[in-house]
Amino acid sequence: MYLLYSLLLIIWGILLLPAFLYKALRRDKGLSGLSERLGRLPGSLRSDGRKTVWFHACSVGETLSLQPLVVLLNRRFPETRFVFSTITRTGRAIAVDRFSRYGEGNTFYFPVDLVCFVRRILDQVRPSMVVVVDTEIWPNLLHQAHRRDIPVVLVNGRISDSSFPRYRRGRFFLKKVLPEYRALLMQSEDDATRIGALGAPREKITVTGNMKFDGEAFAADAGKGRLEDLDQYLELGDSDVHWIVAGSTHADEETVLFDVLRSIRREPGLEKTRLLVAPRHPERFDAVARLAEQSGFGVRRRSDIPAANPNEEVLILDTLGELAAAYQYATIVFVGGTLVRHGGHSIMEPALCSKPIVIGPSMENFRAILPEFLSHGGIRQIAAEQEDRENQVRQLKEAFIELLRNPKERDALGAAARNVLERNSGAVRRTAEIIASIYEKTG
Numbered sequence: 001m002y003l004l005y006s007l008l009l010i011i012w013g014i015l016l017l018p019a020f021l022y023k024a025l026r027r028d029k030g031l032s033g034l035s036e037r038l039g040r041l042p043g044s045l046r047s048d049g050r051k052t053v054w055f056h057a058c059s060v061g062e063t064l065s066l067q068p069l070v071v072l073l074n075r076r077f078p079e080t081r082f083v084f085s086t087i088t089r090t091g092r093a094i095a096v097d098r099f100s101r102y103g104e105g106n107t108f109y110f111p112v113d114l115v116c117f118v119r120r121i122l123d124q125v126r127p128s129m130v131v132v133v134d135t136e137i138w139p140n141l142l143h144q145a146h147r148r149d150i151p152v153v154l155v156n157g158r159i160s161d162s163s164f165p166r167y168r169r170g171r172f173f174l175k176k177v178l179p180e181y182r183a184l185l186m187q188s189e190d191d192a193t194r195i196g197a198l199g200a201p202r203e204k205i206t207v208t209g210n211m212k213f214d215g216e217a218f219a220a221d222a223g224k225g226r227l228e229d230l231d232q233y234l235e236l237g238d239s240d241v242h243w244i245v246a247g248s249t250h251a252d253e254e255t256v257l258f259d260v261l262r263s264i265r266r267e268p269g270l271e272k273t274r275l276l277v278a279p280r281h282p283e284r285f286d287a288v289a290r291l292a293e294q295s296g297f298g299v300r301r302r303s304d305i306p307a308a309n310p311n312e313e314v315l316i317l318d319t320l321g322e323l324a325a326a327y328q329y330a331t332i333v334f335v336g337g338t339l340v341r342h343g344g345h346s347i348m349e350p351a352l353c354s355k356p357i358v359i360g361p362s363m364e365n366f367r368a369i370l371p372e373f374l375s376h377g378g379i380r381q382i383a384a385e386q387e388d389r390e391n392q393v394r395q396l397k398e399a400f401i402e403l404l405r406n407p408k409e410r411d412a413l414g415a416a417a418r419n420v421l422e423r424n425s426g427a428v429r430r431t432a433e434i435i436a437s438i439y440e441k442t443g
Contacts, residue, residue: 010114033092033109039120044105045083047126052081053439054127056110059091061346062133065156065212067098069131072432074102077439083125085110090282090320097321113138122148128442131435133211135159135195139173142180151182151438155431156211158187159194160364167198175199182438185431188368206434209427210369212348230302230325242273242331242404247323248280248345249336253360254288256339256389258295260397261313270404276326278317280336280345285318292316324349331356331410332403334396338362340386347379351417356410358399360392361385372424378417 055070057063063086070082082102086092087110095107111117118140130145130152132138145152159167167174178184178200186192187210196202246257254277261275279288285301292299298312302319317326327333333350337343338360347366350357351373358380363370373379380399384391403410 033089036109037112037117039111039117039124041108041121041124042105044103045108046124048081050079050081051077051128051442052083052125053077054083054085054125054130055133056085056130056136057091057095057133058086058110058136059088060094061212062156063091063094063098064346066133068214068428069155069211069432069435070099070102072428073435073439076432076436080128080439082106083108083127093320110138111141113140115140115144118144122150129153129435129439131155135163137174137177139177142177146180151442152180153183153185153435153438154181155185155208155435156187156427157184157195158191158210158368159198161367162364164194167194171198179204183434185434187427190368208430208434209424211427211431212346213369213421213424214426214428230322230329240272242270243276243329244273244332244334244400245276245278245326245330245350246334247278247327247336247350249277249288249334250280250340250342251284251287252386253336253339254279254291255295256392256396257334258292258297258314259393260400261297262295263393263397264400264404265313267401270401273404274313274315276315276317276330278323278326278336282318282320285316289316289318327355328353332400333357335359337365339392339396347373347417348421351378351414351421354411354414354418356380356403356413357417358382358396358403360396369420369424372420373417376416376420377413378420380413 053073055066057066073080074082082099084095084099084107086095086107092107092109099107111121122144127150130141130150132152132154133156135154135157142152175198178195178198181200181204184195184200184205185208186195186205187207189207192205192207196205244261249257257275257277261273264270264273277288277292279285289299289301292314297314299314299316300312301316302322317323327350330350330353333355335345335347335350335357337345339362341362343365344359344363347357347359357378359382361381361383363381370379374381380403382392382395382399384395386392403413
């Protein structure tokens with residue numbers, strides 16, 4: 001079975017190789033860390049004799065949600081070595097920023113899931129335990145760790161409505177793989193039921209809640225250290241300016257936001273409204289800046305040399321790790337990945353800051369928590385879909401103007417969002433307790 005999986009993975013890799021090389025050459029990404037992806041790590045990641053926990057998080061959101069768990073486990077096991085892997089470049093940048101305090105050079109790219117590479121990583125790192133965030137299933141890593149009696153724990157696991165049918169098609173394979181996890185810690189009862197239906201042993205499944213309810217608190221704490229510098233650089237604290245902060249935006253969303261901003265600035269009393277855009281992917285920073293200029297706005301980037309009196313209508317946050325700090329200056333927050341069919345990005349950071357949040361219709365990635373925000377009045381969602389751009393502009397404009405003109409409603413919306421977080425906190429501590437109990441039994 002594992003041989004068949006490896007053969008299919010190799011074939012899939014060969015088929016995708018041309019596209020991979022094209023993107024690597026065109027965008028200067030993908031080839032970075034190639035040796036690590038093939039199982040060759042620098043000396044700083046090799047075992048130094050201490051017990052080691054290997055944490056894996058795919059990209060930015062998963063890495064941020066991991067942070068409070070690492071904080072708690074570090075307090076409990078201060079002598080343990082922690083190492084971290086990611087798949088994406090942006091995820092690794094965040095991991096380096098947030099986790100370097102636990103050891104220099106402790107972050108690497110996750111290896112290609114072939115036996116030869118996985119064995120090489122395990123031989124070098126020699127982990128006592130592997131913790132994987134979200135539902136990432138890597139059969140060869142699981143099997144090789146299982147053979148070495150290294151417990152692998154899945155945390156914050158979820159199986160979405162859209163992905164469940166795809167997983168079910170692979171149930172014959174998954175029912176062989178899933179039992180090799182030591183524990184499967186799922187976000188909700190629905191997630192637990194689904195992974196059980198795929199073949200996971202019931203005794204290994206525990207519902208711990210969604211760590212992202214807790215996780216962004218630590219992310220925002222990390223951002224507070226950047227507040228003063230960010231304000232001095234961008235003058236975000238100007239009390240006469242309304243700031244709309246758009247976080248983790250995708251292609252086709254900025255165009256809508258720029259149209260909305262243009263209309264809002266024509267409204268009496270709202271002429272000073274400005275927009276800060278934080279594109280989700282760094283390779284789009286230049287394109288978004290050009291789009292803003294083409295839309296007729298003055299543009300300033302976080303990486304630019306500060307002007308004496310900056311008054312540009314649009315600011316581009318072209319750095320990593322500062323969005324949590326920027327949210328704290330927002331009058332209104334718009335969360336990206338929601339006007340297009342992406343499934344949305346985390347609403348936790350702005351909720352933690354008690355900010356009024358506006359989103360589009362696509363929030364499939366957060367189906368377990370969105371109803372809680374909606375039912376308690378902690379978020380404003382527009383209904384217009386991606387194809388109806390004119391209505392998206394109109395509905396977003398109406399939502400923004402209503403909130404900009406009504407500070408009491410803004411405060412109530414932000415307070416309700418914060419209350420949702422506080423009512424649902426505790427997942428990180430529950431997860432940490434289970435991990436600790438497993439870790440203490442390792443050699």
